[in-house]
Amino acid sequence: MTTTGEEHEAARGGPWWWARWRSAVLDGALAAVSAVECAVEGVPFARDAGIAPAVGVVFGLLAGSVLVVRRRWPIAVVLVAIAITPAEMGFLMGVVGLYTLAASELPRRIIGSLAGMSLVGTLIVTFVRVRQDMARGDLTLGDWFVPFASITTAIGMTAPPVLLGLYVGARRRLMESLRERADSLERELQLLAERAEERAEWARGEERTRIAREMHDVVAHRVSLMVVHAAALQAIARKDPDKAVRNAALVGDMGRQALTELREMLGVLRSGDGVRGGSSSAVPAAVEVAAAVAVSRAVVDEGAVEGPCLSDVEELVGQSAAAGMVVDLSVEGEARSYAAEIEQTAFRVVQEALTNVHKHAAGAKTYVRLAHRVSEIAMQVENEPPPEAGSASSARLPSGGNGLVGMKERVVALGGVFVSGPTEAGGFRVSAVIPAA
Numbered sequence: 001m002t003t004t005g006e007e008h009e010a011a012r013g014g015p016w017w018w019a020r021w022r023s024a025v026l027d028g029a030l031a032a033v034s035a036v037e038c039a040v041e042g043v044p045f046a047r048d049a050g051i052a053p054a055v056g057v058v059f060g061l062l063a064g065s066v067l068v069v070r071r072r073w074p075i076a077v078v079l080v081a082i083a084i085t086p087a088e089m090g091f092l093m094g095v096v097g098l099y100t101l102a103a104s105e106l107p108r109r110i111i112g113s114l115a116g117m118s119l120v121g122t123l124i125v126t127f128v129r130v131r132q133d134m135a136r137g138d139l140t141l142g143d144w145f146v147p148f149a150s151i152t153t154a155i156g157m158t159a160p161p162v163l164l165g166l167y168v169g170a171r172r173r174l175m176e177s178l179r180e181r182a183d184s185l186e187r188e189l190q191l192l193a194e195r196a197e198e199r200a201e202w203a204r205g206e207e208r209t210r211i212a213r214e215m216h217d218v219v220a221h222r223v224s225l226m227v228v229h230a231a232a233l234q235a236i237a238r239k240d241p242d243k244a245v246r247n248a249a250l251v252g253d254m255g256r257q258a259l260t261e262l263r264e265m266l267g268v269l270r271s272g273d274g275v276r277g278g279s280s281s282a283v284p285a286a287v288e289v290a291a292a293v294a295v296s297r298a299v300v301d302e303g304a305v306e307g308p309c310l311s312d313v314e315e316l317v318g319q320s321a322a323a324g325m326v327v328d329l330s331v332e333g334e335a336r337s338y339a340a341e342i343e344q345t346a347f348r349v350v351q352e353a354l355t356n357v358h359k360h361a362a363g364a365k366t367y368v369r370l371a372h373r374v375s376e377i378a379m380q381v382e383n384e385p386p387p388e389a390g391s392a393s394s395a396r397l398p399s400g401g402n403g404l405v406g407m408k409e410r411v412v413a414l415g416g417v418f419v420s421g422p423t424e425a426g427g428f429r430v431s432a433v434i435p436a437a
Contacts, residue, residue: 017072031068034093038064041089060089067093074101078114085121088129094118095161102165103172115162123154213406219258224358226254228323250322309343310335310370310377313350317368320354326365327354333372342434345410346370346379349418352403353381353430361386364427376416378433385426407432 018024038060046056063084070077078101081094098118102111127150134146233247317329337343350368357366364383371378404420407430411418416434423429 023071027068027070030070030092030096031065034067034090034096035061035064037092038084038089041087045087045089063090064093067096070097070100074104074106075110075114077101078118082114082118082121085118085125088125091157094122094157098158099161099165099168102162103169104165105169105173111162111166115158119154119158122157123150126150126153209409213409219262223258224355225319225323226251226258228358228362250319254319308347308351309340310338310346312347313368313370316347316351316354320358320366323358324363325354325357326363327368328366329368329370331370331372335372338377338436342377342414342436345414345416345434346377346432348410349379349407349430349432350381352407356403356428356430357381357383361428363387373436375437376433376435378431380429380431382423382429383427404430 014020014022014024016024018027039057040060042056042058042060043053044056045060046053049056063080066077066080074097077093077097081090081097084090085094098115101114104111127146130146130149134141230247230251233244233251236247237244314329317327320327338346350370354366354368357364361383364386366381366383369378369380369382407420408418411432411434414434416432418432420430421428
């Protein structure tokens with residue numbers, strides 16, 4: 001794995017201005033070598049200047065040791081190197097100083113100016129020294145050698161360290177930008193992972209709510225009718241055996257229908273689990289869960305066509321009538337087909353409303369109205385007050401309190417309007433309007 005910018009900064013542990021101890025040791029070694037070089041070169045300088053050799057040595061030691069601050073003050077190092085160029089000392093300091101200056105973050109105009117000063121200084125000193133050597137007879141070459149040697153030496157002492165420093169500085173800045181980009185990408189990936197986890201958690205909550213709503217719709221109505229028929233069967237078993245047999249047959253049919261719908265739902269859930277189990281381990285957990293939920297929902301939607309529809313409302317009303325409810329069904333407008341989820345929602349609203357009548361107003365006359373309009377479908381289930389106050393509890397039907405909530409969630413999810421509440425006559429009314437598109 002690559003080292004990010006934070007880890008790179010945390011690795012800084014050198015003394016003073018050095019990032020690492022290794023850099024401090026390197027600069028100390030270079031400063032020591034430069035000091036020795038300048039001290040040795042200070043002896044002939046002192047002799048030519050007519051001063052004591054010890055003074056030249058001390059001067060060389062002091063001047064050469066300036067190289068230790070090359071990372072902190074590269075301009076000062078280059079200026080000192082230029083200043084002692086006439087004394088023919090500090091060649092190592094000049095080369096290393098120019099390299100450090102070019103590799104630093106200083107503006108290019110400052111680097112170019114100091115490099116030009118160093119070039120001119122070396123050119124002049126070399127020109128004077130070679131001309132003096134030729135005048136003394138140490139060199140017997142032609143006059144062409146003086147400018148050639150001066151230019152070659154000046155360029156050779158200046159251009160390579162400057163070019164190398166520019167290359168190293170550019171490469172260093174590139175690496176820093178890559179580290180910063182890696183840090184930014186890492187932070188973005190962390191944010192994406194957190195958002196994916198939040199979305200997965202939201203999807204899991206939505207899926208749990210949807211499954212609970214489906215289970216409620218599938219089980220509550222069928223089982224409620226079964227309980228009503230069972231109670232009636234218990235009451236008439238001895239008085240009217242033929243009617244008891246019919247009620248028993250109805251209980252069996254409703255139980256089989258409830259089991260069939262439960263098997264279909266469990267089959268969808270198992271197919272969703274199979275999709276989740278087959279996902280690659282390389283996919284992050286949060287993304288995997290979200291994908292599995294989406295696939296599970298897609299499977300449910302595909303199977304929705306086989307679910308209940310508006311044409312089954314008449315059968316639903318007939319089942320309630322067979323359970324002893326006085327129910328009247330009226331349909332307005334021309335019946336037509338709608339999207340599967342719209343027909344399912346309309347059917348579930350009517351189903352849950354009739355179930356609530358069985359639970360809370362047994363024996364009450366109920367009116368079911370469907371209206372097919374141009375751009376919407378409306379449904380209303382209204383019951384009158386129950387004939388007896390205690391009839392609602394005769395079958396001992398439990399209530400979870402989630403039926404109205406589930407109906408409203410279904411209708412609102414499709415952009416519809418849902419209203420429920422007691423009537424002035426003492427009954428209860430459930431109304432819903434769902435857009436046809």
